[in-house]
Amino acid sequence: MKEPAIILEAHDLAIGYRSAGNVRTVAKGLHLQLRTGMLVCLLGSNGAGKSTLMRTLSGLQPALDGQVVIGNRALASLKPTELARQLSLVLTDRTDTGNLTAREVVALGRTPYTGWLGSLTAVDHAKIDLSIAQTGIAPLLDRPLHQLSDGEKQKVMLARALAQDTALIMLDEPTAHLDLPNRVEMMRLLHMLARDTRKAILLSTHELDLALQTADELWLMHPDGRILAGLPEDLVLNGAFEATFAQSGFPFDRSTGTFVIHQPADEPQIYLEGAERPLFWAKRALQREGMGIGRYRDAPCRVTVTESDSGFEAEINFGTAAFKVTSVQELIERLRLIFPSPANAAP
Numbered sequence: 234m235k236e237p238a239i240i241l242e243a244h245d246l247a248i249g250y251r252s253a254g255n256v257r258t259v260a261k262g263l264h265l266q267l268r269t270g271m272l273v274c275l276l277g278s279n280g281a282g283k284s285t286l287m288r289t290l291s292g293l294q295p296a297l298d299g300q301v302v303i304g305n306r307a308l309a310s311l312k313p314t315e316l317a318r319q320l321s322l323v324l325t326d327r328t329d330t331g332n333l334t335a336r337e338v339v340a341l342g343r344t345p346y347t348g349w350l351g352s353l354t355a356v357d358h359a360k361i362d363l364s365i366a367q368t369g370i371a372p373l374l375d376r377p378l379h380q381l382s383d384g385e386k387q388k389v390m391l392a393r394a395l396a397q398d399t400a401l402i403m404l405d406e407p408t409a410h411l412d413l414p415n416r417v418e419m420m421r422l423l424h425m426l427a428r429d430t431r432k433a434i435l436l437s438t439h440e441l442d443l444a445l446q447t448a449d450e451l452w453l454m455h456p457d458g459r460i461l462a463g464l465p466e467d468l469v470l471n472g473a474f475e476a477t478f479a480q481s482g483f484p485f486d487r488s489t490g491t492f493v494i495h496q497p498a499d500e501p502q503i504y505l506e507g508a509e510r511p512l513f514w515a516k517r518a519l520q521r522e523g524m525g526i527g528r529y530r531d532a533p534c535r536v537t538v539t540e541s542d543s544g545f546e547a548e549i550n551f552g553t554a555a556f557k558v559t560s561v562q563e564l565i566e567r568l569r570l571i572f573p574s575p576a577n578a579a580p
């Protein structure tokens with residue numbers, strides 16, 4: 234496999250805003266690299282500076298200090314047409330495309346090569362056809378963009394970026410208006426595109442779980458203005474992920490890669506064991522109920538779960554008593570009889 238090449242570099246970059254003599258620095262001292270074939274997800278809490286960074290890296294706003302280099306040229310020295318041949322940008326803000334059809338919007342991706350009134354060559358048509366095939370938008374092509382659903386529009390805007398045929402694509406919250414299946418599909422598509430077309434793709438998102446699963450690299454915007462970059466798994470295991478979202482108030486469970494919404498209210502009196510799938514869902518339900526799950530087999534109550542034809546079965550052993558239940562609901566009800574919730578317990 235070819236070594237990934239560096240497409241974009243930021244050296245000692247400071248980002249933020251300058252107005253009426255005031256400077257508001259959002260982050261500084263940033264050293265970043267984007268390489269071919271990589272899907273990089275930029276994550277951070279609200280107000281951490283994701284949009285500011287995306288806008289600065291794409292030349293929409295000037296850096297406060299430092300330098301961005303794209304394709305071996307300083308970003309600040311690139312003319313708009315030169316930049317448009319290096320970088321395509323997909324913004325979530327609804328763009329006014331009038332009555333243009335999806336096909337016409339995709340064709341706009343070729344503007345850096347044809348000019349506004351330029352006619353499309355065979356090469357342009359081939360690039361457009363390829364981007365349509367890659368995003369699977371053929372059935373939408375003759376419809377005005379404004380009549381499409383948000384998910385469909387998002388795919389058309391991605392096709393336009395692909396038609397632009399740049400080594401680097403940046404997307405600002407590309408999953409923002411999509412439902413779960415479309416969010417998953419969009420992330421999978423972007424991951425596949427990075428792999429297959431060797432493009433560098435940078436996107437900002439609040440989809441922590443999807444980013445953890447699909448990104449080749451994460452850029453975590455720490456509230457103190459640093460960016461921690463690395464493989465998702467390393468950033469989880471070394472605590473960087475937790476630190477980035479520490480202010481959310483929810484502990485992050487490094488073993489499951491999820492935020493813990495329910496804290497145990499009860500003593501850890503239940504030991505859970507058994508098949509992986511029923512164990513996962515039983516544990517979730519017990520956690521939601523605030524039931525204390527212990528780590529040792531000699532806990533007062535042992536629950537052994539199995540997968541049955543109807544999905545779930547469990548045996549509860551408490552002292553000399555044993556109970557069989559056939560749903561998670563029954564399990565919770567039986568356990569609540571054994572261990573009344575502290576909130577409901579008699580004083």
Ligand SMILES: Nc1ncnc2c1ncn2[C@@H]1O[C@H](COP(=O)(O)OP(=O)(O)OP(=O)(O)O)[C@@H](O)[C@H]1O
Nearest residue numbers: 250257259277278279280281282283284285286454
């Ligand atoms: N035009 C502006 N002038 C001054 N400060 C701004 C401007 N736009 C944003 N900011 C500030 O810069 C900081 C970073 O904002 P930014 O929009 O980049 O964060 P974000 O990570 O994209 O947030 P979100 O996840 O909420 O979209 C915030 O404190 C914000 O208030």
